[in-house]
Amino acid sequence: MCENLVIKDFRTLKVWQKANSLEQEIGELVKGFPNHEQYRLVDQIIRSSRSIGANIAEGNTQLFIKRELFHANSALGSAGECRNHLLIACQNGYIHREQYDDLDEKLIEIIKMLYGYIKRLKSKLDNESDAAEP
Template sequence: METFKFEKLRIWHTSMDFGELIFEVSGRFPNDEKYNLISQIRRAADSIALNIAEGSTGQTNKEFRKFIGYSLRSLAEVVTCLHKAKRRKYLNDSKFSAFYKQAFVLMNSMGAFRATLKERK
């Protein structure tokens, strides 16, 4: 069976898993956050993997690097939402710390992958 290029990438799989965890935990936030923090964190978390996939279909490494950059920005958005959730007492310190560590590992993995995407001469 043939696969898409992005399906072979560990960062895509990791970001897919991370997005599902964010989806699950955000479902426990208060209902009055449905159109605010829940929506924001879910869209940002999904955007990480979506941008990796979209960028992988580009014609150049430069373009792919740009989309990895978008993914990194989305990850930063998720981390900010996690801080908001912690401040609003939707996440305890332990849960926050676990998600924060996962985000940090993912950020480093994406940054390392982006560094391998040198422009072909």
Template sequence: MSELNETKSTFETLEVWKKARELRKEISKLTKALPSDERFRLADQMIRASRSVTANIAEGHGRYHFQENIQFCRQARGSLYEVLDHLTVALDENYISEEEFNILKTKIFVVIKILNGYISYLKKRKGME
């Protein structure tokens, strides 16, 4: 059996990463519908911010130190708020409807809630060291 298969879990088993991945896919799909003149402006920023969320959760998980993991999760949380701000730009520019905005905003806050729970869990585990 390979060493990787013997590992208890990877970041891919984290519920927060799974939800963030779903959000990332939705943001990617949305950006494809933006006007071409936003391709290297708003679309690029939205894609980068949404990818930063899953990347930071993954990197933090790989650090094996609770405090480092917490810091990467905080960065992921900041990126979620960045995605929300980019969505408000898309709304203000009439690239998305109020309904689309509200659906994605709700999904962002679901990920934030799960991420905050994960951060709390890591803080408790850190205290157990």
């Protein structure tokens, strides 16, 4: 079994690459937030942005498509959460509207890519189910 084992590398997924790049950008951005937001909004933005890539990676490493779908859907939720936190940061004046618009656009692109990824996984699951039936 080990000789033919193929280990998928999440780092090759374009959606993971974009999520990772966004996470790095957000990590730099929040350094300018006020100290009183350090354990509130900053923590939430960092956690939600990290969760996108982490869930993609965890799902892609799974053996079962249903588990991969679960994690892709979780990444989708984290992207929505991150959009919300960034909007709050903009509304509170911690980031400029242009910065928010740029990051929101990147998150929308990641969300669209996740929709495509989920659609592809569902199709793969359907094909597997068809093959299993007599």
